[in-house]
Amino acid sequence: MKYIHSIIFLLSIVSFLSAQSDFSYFFREDKLRFDYWIGGNRENTKIDSCGLYYDKNWGGSKINAIDTFLYGELLLEVFDSVSNMLIYSRGYSSLFKEWQITNEADSLMRKFKESVVMPFPLNTVRIQVSERSYDMSFRRIFSMFFNPGIYNIEEKVMPADVRVRVVLANGDVCSKVDLAFLSEGYLADDSVKFFRDVQKTIMELFQWDPYYNYETSFNIYAVFIPSASRLISRGSNTLSETALHTHFNTFGSERYLTTEDIWKVRDVVSGIPYDQLCIIVNTDKYGGGGIYNYLTLYTSDNEFSEFLFHHEFGHGFASLADEYYSSLVPYNTNFSLNYEPYQPNITTCIDFQGKWKSMISDTVPIPTPNLKIYAGVVGLFEGARYTDKGVFRPYLDCTMKSKINNAFCPVCKRAIERMIRFYAPE
Numbered sequence: 468m469k470y471i472h473s474i475i476f477l478l479s480i481v482s483f484l485s486a487q488s489d490f491s492y493f494f495r496e497d498k499l500r501f502d503y504w505i506g507g508n509r510e511n512t513k514i515d516s517c518g519l520y521y522d523k524n525w526g527g528s529k530i531n532a533i534d535t536f537l538y539g540e541l542l543l544e545v546f547d548s549v550s551n552m553l554i555y556s557r558g559y560s561s562l563f564k565e566w567q568i569t570n571e572a573d574s575l576m577r578k579f580k581e582s583v584v585m586p587f588p589l590n591t592v593r594i595q596v597s598e599r600s601y602d603m604s605f606r607r608i609f610s611m612f613f614n615p616g617i618y619n620i621e622e623k624v625m626p627a628d629v630r631v632r633v634v635l636a637n638g639d640v641c642s643k644v645d646l647a648f649l650s651e652g653y654l655a656d657d658s659v660k661f662f663r664d665v666q667k668t669i670m671e672l673f674q675w676d677p678y679y680n681y682e683t684s685f686n687i688y689a690v691f692i693p694s695a696s697r698l699i700s701r702g703s704n705t706l707s708e709t710a711l712h713t714h715f716n717t718f719g720s721e722r723y724l725t726t727e728d729i730w731k732v733r734d735v736v737s738g739i740p741y742d743q744l745c746i747i748v749n750t751d752k753y754g755g756g757g758i759y760n761y762l763t764l765y766t767s768d769n770e771f772s773e774f775l776f777h778h779e780f781g782h783g784f785a786s787l788a789d790e791y792y793s794s795l796v797p798y799n800t801n802f803s804l805n806y807e808p809y810q811p812n813i814t815t816c817i818d819f820q821g822k823w824k825s826m827i828s829d830t831v832p833i834p835t836p837n838l839k840i841y842a843g844v845v846g847l848f849e850g851a852r853y854t855d856k857g858v859f860r861p862y863l864d865c866t867m868k869s870k871i872n873n874a875f876c877p878v879c880k881r882a883i884e885r886m887i888r889f890y891a892p893e
Contacts, residue, residue: 490529493547493554494586496641498522499613500623501585501594502730505563506578512567512598514609517580521622522733525586526645526686526740531889532556532586538786538809539759540564540599543583548591548612555585558786559760562717562725564598568798569718582729588615603806623737628693630658631739634665635687640740644681644890647688647741649732651711651764652749655693664747664767665689671773675873677880677887684891692735699750703727711735711746713764715754718797724754724764732762742890743784745776757782774870781867781875785882788813790860790868792850804857811882812867813851814859823861823878837863845877 500520507513532555534542539558547554563579566572585594591614597605625631637643648668650661665687673682698707700714707714711732717723726732732744745763748754755765757779765775781787788810789796802808807818814822826845827833835846842863851860851868860868862876875883 490532490586493590493592494525494532494588496525496529497587498525498584499587500582500733502580502582502733503609504578505561505581506576507563507567508574508576509567509572512563512608514581514596516609516611519613519618519620521587521620522584523622523738524640524740526640526742527586528890528892529641530892534558535889536786536886537605538811542597542599542605543585544595544597545585545588546593546595548593551593554588554592557583557585557760559583560758560786561761562727562729562758565758565798566718570799571718573799579727580730582733584733588613590615599809601803601806603809623734625737625739626692626734629735630691632662632689632691633686634662634669634689635682635685637683637686640686642891642893643686644684644887645686645688645740645742647690647736647739647744649690649711649735649744649746650692650694650749651713651726651746652694652697652699652709653691654695654697657697657749658691658693661691661747661749662689664749668747668773668776671776675777676875677884681884681887681891684887686740688739688741690736690739694749697749699724699748699752713746713748715752717756720795720797722754723756723797724748724766725756725758726762726764729762743780745780745783755779759783759786771870774866774872777872777875778866781879781883785879785886786810787867787879787882788852790851790862790865792853792855792858794853796853798853800853802852802854802858808852808858810852812861812865812876812878814847815857816847816859819847823881826861826877826881834859835863839863 500522502517504515534556539560545555596609597607648665653661692710694710695708700707702716712728713726717725748766750766751768753769755775757763763779763783804815831846833847847859851858861878865876866874
């Protein structure tokens, strides 16, 4: 019996490695876009397909087709229909999953637009979406087959008024982190300001640790879409005439800046190879938002804009959790302490060995008191993810906790570096 189990284990490893290495056997270097509605309440989630579309120029990794992090509240998986082999996967989060932990979800049903992209398959595949359960495992909530040979699929084409500028080019899009900045609230005459704002963000990005070691690992695009108004909506009920329909006051939090129109966002970047999408919102108001493998948003002209981008991009790119615990947030802060959170910079100590325990010196007490004498050392500090009890962070202070520039802690830096190397393994 042990011999049989060993054979099964070895076969699973071979299948995993095959999916990682045989990208060209399963996919072409273009994108398949899947738009859908996701809705429900606190306890229930349902996905309704809205459309599958062809989109040119895949920008994701061809080496790491299978997600090895499994961050996020949702999981996209693509299986070869003949062998049932997993050939592509990505974890991600979404605005609906954030709404689902607000108090409103206890009494209301809502639905949101969502969209994911994957490499375009050469043959029939099964597309599956799963959601994370309370015990941190994933359960399937949607599955469908897609046959590229018989499916009547529309091609998505970039709108005619979009202008794209390659800001940084470092090589093959499938072996770099491909980052696209989109404009919001910039009038047609504001393109010079937008491209200047992108350049400012990029300059700041590569001054921060650890990004300054990885400038050659990035390709960066500036995508200008003119808006009919500079006025950014203060809420979702009455949207201003901006291109991407962003708004403040998401879920009742004035500073939380998002858009519910991810389909429009995907339209604007049609044909662009990208791993991450960032929206620069043309206002001096304080605000931003970051959702893992989904969107990063921040305002251009606030005194904290540099911090806002890096903090929110920490969410969007590396799945870093908020480490603050005393500010008001729109979420139900009840958090199960019986399971280990997936975010790399917080822990409930259920699986602390799998987080940053090895980075703590023998001279540092565990848990670590929230005292200034422990500033600058990795420890186990209580208070994170909106609660002061039972959830721990690795550093006394960090960019994921406070409005401080270029101050990611060693654990957050490690998470960012691991993500960069996932997309740019060279």
